[in-house]
Amino acid sequence: MFDGLKDKLSSFREDAEEVAEENAEELDDPEAVEDDAVDDDSTAEGPSDDSPEGGDSEDADSPAAEADASETEPEDEADEDDSSSAGFVSRAASMARGRVVIDEEDLEEPLRELEFALLESDVEMSVAEEILDQIRDELVGEERKFTESTGALVEDALRDALLSVIDVGQFDxxxxxxxxxxxxxxxxxxxxxxxxxxxxxxxxxxxxxxxxxxxxxxxxxxxxxxxxxxxxxxxxxxxxxxxxxxxxxxxxxxxxxxxxxxxxxxxxxxxxxxxxxxxxxxxxxxxxxxxxxxxxxxxxxxxxxxxxxxxxxxxxxxxxxxxxxxxxxxxxxxxxxxxxxxxxxxxxxxxxxxxxxxxxxxxxxxxxxxxxxxxxxxxxx
Ligand SMILES: Nc1nc2c(ncn2[C@@H]2O[C@H](COP(=O)(O)OP(=O)(O)OP(=O)(O)O)[C@@H](O)[C@H]2O)c(=O)[nH]1
Known part of the structure; x- marks a missing residue:
């Protein structure tokens, strides 16, 4: 029953997990972050090699670490790549707290594919849009602890979105x-x-x-x-x-x-x-x-x-x-x-x-x- 739809939903989960994981891996890797920091000419502090991964140390959690991270915008390049730099800063600040944020742009392609798959499965247009909106609301900007898997986040968001459109006025x-x-x-x-x-x-x-x-x-x-x-x-x-x-x-x-x-x-x-x-x-x-x-x-x-x-x-x-x-x-x-x-x-x-x-x-x-x-x-x- 509904096997075609199951396959399509599973593809979305894989795609969404993949892009979110790529983002997370990049941020989990202190060297990559440092490289990014150099590229961005940013002074944001990621966890150093000797700090525990996940930034759970007191230093990383300290208000000072967050303050540092939020004061990293280089004045001379502020106009050039404002949004990605700001995005990086928020990610770095989150990372300093042992968390990572899922960006909207990471999800756009999987969400587009999901919309196409839902419509192809004869899901009513307004219902498909409602599902996408809910997933976007639930996932974008979501902070993931390093210990959580993005897979679980994506699955929960998909589950909640589907349930909210299907479970309407249900009675026994x-x-x-x-x-x-x-x-x-x-x-x-x-x-x-x-x-x-x-x-x-x-x-x-x-x-x-x-x-x-x-x-x-x-x-x-x-x-x-x-x-x-x-x-x-x-x-x-x-x-x-x-x-x-x-x-x-x-x-x-x-x-x-x-x-x-x-x-x-x-x-x-x-x-x-x-x-x-x-x-x-x-x-x-x-x-x-x-x-x-x-x-x-x-x-x-x-x-x-x-x-x-x-x-x-x-x-x-x-x-x-x-x-x-x-x-x-x-x-x-x-x-x-x-x-x-x-x-x-x-x-x-x-x-x-x-x-x-x-x-x-x-x-x-x-x-x-x-x-x-x-x-x-x-x-x-
Ligand atoms: N595979 C399958 N066949 C079903 C199901 N429900 C009904 N059928 C079959 O569909 C055919 C039509 O069912 P009917 O109950 O005669 O349809 P109906 O709506 O009452 O038809 P009218 O009285 O002409 O309006 C029959 O051969 C049923 O056995 C189902 O859930 N699955």
Missing amino acids: FLETVAASEKPVTVVFTGVNGVGKTTSIAKVAKFLEDRGFSTVLANGDTYRAGANQQIQEHADNLGLKCISHEQGGDPTAVVYDAVEYAEANDVDVVLGDTAGRLHTSDDLMSQLAKLNRVVEPDLTIFVDEAVAGQDAVNRAREFDGAAEIDGAILTMADADSQGGAAISVSHVTGKPILFLGTGQGYDDLQPFDPEELVDDLVGDDE
Whole structure:
């Protein structure tokens, strides 16, 4: 799952670590620093050969050492290379404290590559920019102790940035169902053929396995064969399915299922709806009626992870047309890009609740942002 994206993130980590290490090595090497100091005609004091590496000595830590380092600008060359000289001075001062600072310019090239990689992986533009900004904020100017590895810094920054865009409004579906008044009504929406009906069957199995009884309702009265399709799932799972004639009113079907649940002490009603485009007015007004009359506890948007940017756009549009509470991304097992999984929550402000990971009824994985980020960034060695 998301292997292409993992590779790209790993390349960024390597590149960013490399440039930061180069900078650190240069500053870790007292001779290189002294050479630089001569080149810069600077009098900044790096650790001498006989001082412990890392500048942990009292001298190096002393205010005098810092003051010396900050008074090093040669007047005659002040205009010539002001910024690099100032950069060197701050690095030398940091080094005197046993630390080194990561410069923005060191990161620009890896960040450019990362932006390209994220967009190529179908991450929404605004989400990619947010990730880059966060990494820049976290790493640039970051003081690294000589004992810390730049690798850990880069990894933490990447992890934090990804988590901040993915972990949006996350809630536990099972806990919400458990805490809600019964029957809990959950309605599923989305475009045609993205795995909506299969996902309903998977969610039913997920709930039944955890002690919640369910009834299915076929609110897809539009498509020929829809009744038979959902009934097959119900039969396979030994569940009751409420359906009406093709062409009937979907609200009436879900309403009947709620009445059935009330009469039979069923915990959860899972209502399918016809696949629709957010632009099809009649179907969207059907959905509005369903929301008005049945007042579902949760409306879940279903789309394919593999649809990438299209899925992200549709999630945004559905949320605008018929407010959603969360999303299921199907076909995550076939998605190497990961763009939709990274972008949907940030774009809609609603969490991804599950990933569909195959065609079997158990191929449904509760979505855990931290787990996803661990998987994307974690060491695969
Ligand atoms: N690999 C994989 N296949 C899936 C997943 N979810 C659903 N499918 C398959 O996708 C196909 C379409 O699924 P359906 O559930 O019929 O899609 P739908 O959205 O209900 O279709 P409509 O009712 O026409 O809107 C089926 O063959 C499913 O087995 C998944 O997570 N991974």
